[in-house]
Amino acid sequence: MAACAGTSFQRRVRSKRAPAAGTRPSLHNGQLLLSTGVPSLDYIIGGGLAVGTLLVVEEDRYESYSRMLLKYFVAEGVVCGHSLFIASARDHPEEILQALPAPLLDDVIEIDKAIRELEDNSGDINNSTTAPQNSMTIAWRYQNLPKVKTALTSSSRFGHYYDVSKTMSTELQRSVKCHSFFLPDEVPLDSSATEFGIMNFGYVKLLRSIQRVIREEGFDGACPQTKQRNILRIGIHSFGSLLWGEDIGLSGSPEHAYSLTKFLYALRGLLRTSLSACIITVPAYLIQNKAIIGRVAKLSDTVIGLESFNASERETNPLYKDYHGLLHVRQLPRLNSLICDVPDTKDLAFKLKRKLFTIERLHLPPDLSDTVSRSSKQDVAESAKLLSSGCGGAARGKKHLDF
Template identity: 35%
Template sequence: MQSTSFQRRGPVRQIKGAKRSLYNDSLLISTGVPGIDSIIGGGLPLGTILLVEEDETTCYGDVIERYFIAEGVVNQHRVIIADTIEKPSEILSKLPSIIETNTEADVKEDKNSKPDLKIAWRYENSQKGGGKFVDRPTRFGNYYDLSETMDITGELKPNLEAVDFSDVIDDDKATTLIERLIKLIETPSENASRVLIRRFARPFWGNLCSIDICKFLLKLRNAIRGKPTSILLTIPMHIYEDDSNSIRNFVDFALELNAVRKDKKVAGLADYHGCLRLRKSRSPYSLHTPQPDTSDWAFKQRRTKFVVERMHLPPDLGENASRGKEESDMVSQKKKLEF
């Protein structure tokens, strides 16, 4: 009997809180924010780095960090936190509590929302926020309530590991971080691992230039490729504005946060707190990465949740306003013609 090289494929490893990508065979985990998951192609692939470019004056990046860690705690992922300021216990004490469904919350918000307004017919049948890439309740990941904190003393006791910097001087913190992270990443884990690097490259990390940051990211990216580990990294990009494109080359996904008062595009939209821009989206596991039809999004932080929506201009709410403007324009043109 002729032998073949065929071997039966063994059982596929199941990771809690992960799903297969629709575009390739990579495993995705949720960032904790459904809108961000949709923008980057359904979730964050394992073995990749998500860069969140912090706003200069606000702390919305901290909210995304809390969602990211909360999702890891709920799914019993190994959580690795690197922060030179706050202790991991302080970060865990601020995690939002998990809720079973957001249906009840949506009903409450709908009751408190403004009554229906008369709008242009072309906006009448469109989704709020428009398009398919919006913060909708698709059942991937969990939902959280920002107004309450998570109880991590019971079943949700986190599998936490922290990078200790107490014995390190400022100028050696980045070097020490990459060395200790590589050791932790290479340590086998029964589940996926989530790494949070908070406020990296700020002055208290030492005297880092853009070249140092790029070298750090290159080593970090090589260390997690092919491993069940994903990284959320926040950097104050306004400090390295001239070298921002070079830094983005060494991550897989990059999101830029800008507050309303700083970003002119959303300065006139009082309903939003800021603008979220997709600066880079490139999965290492396929030649084609799904791209949304726009890179500009708006976000708002409500009392109970952080919402990401397509940025759209509000319609003209009254016919009289536009009609009055047209009449005034016609009168002014008529005066110019009289001589």
């Protein structure tokens, strides 16, 4: 009885296991996040790319900026010490690894300069779009508007900055373990995919290769990792193109999308049960059938689209001179919550500078050309007549209304 006098309640002590390097928990749902290598992109998708999720990037027509996003993702993995898995059907993964941008790690002055440059570009609509001497020409309705910040930055820094004009050192590249999958080396030209049914033979080989790395390296928890917990970053370049053996862009028939959707379904199963995250660039502009694009989006967690201004009318338009393209947020993940974190704006644009790839709120300056002013004179006069007729005798006899 004396032994029963004491309480049997004991406080459960949680194991304080440190998270993997280069990760942090989300403030919204507690999901473990890693940086994509672009801080502004991390801000848009909810603070970073969640571990165990898939990010699909719809390529621009010339594939330059989507390829750059993939390089940033891989470069961030190298700096954080994460394991890498790079798959491609056109460029060898070794070439992609050698073309990674150089990080700004030890040069504090360059880092501060890059951050200051980003903050200076987040001015209001009157800043940087209109010179001080021309302030009197701005309409009164624009002068009284509140300032609009165009830069997308969070209070806490996450991720690193990179110099696109320089390449990463070989010593830093070799400091992490990198697995590669080059389709011409993995799949012979005379191979037949009949044994795999409707599944693309190259996709089957890629899935098996990713699954083998996850199991052998212990990213699925089957075997304990020998060192500190690590993350596997998977980057697949221009997936679903003709070089991968797909013809969905030519046929436009939903039947030809079964192979692609089956791969994405199986890949998400591997990601959900492992410490890994994946970015896939897809040439969506080649796929004419919207049903296929919808299936790809439903089988992905996050989907963004890049629309480059190269060889388009907007390239020569002075209103878009400060940007290189538009960024479209197609889908955001809903993890451990009923609703997703929706960004405060849908009008986003990106620009690539020497040391920064930034995504900003697209805020165009007001059109103050002479043609607009002349065309609006008649409308203003007609409105003044209507107002003067209904404002009583005090307003009569005045040709102009002063507001």
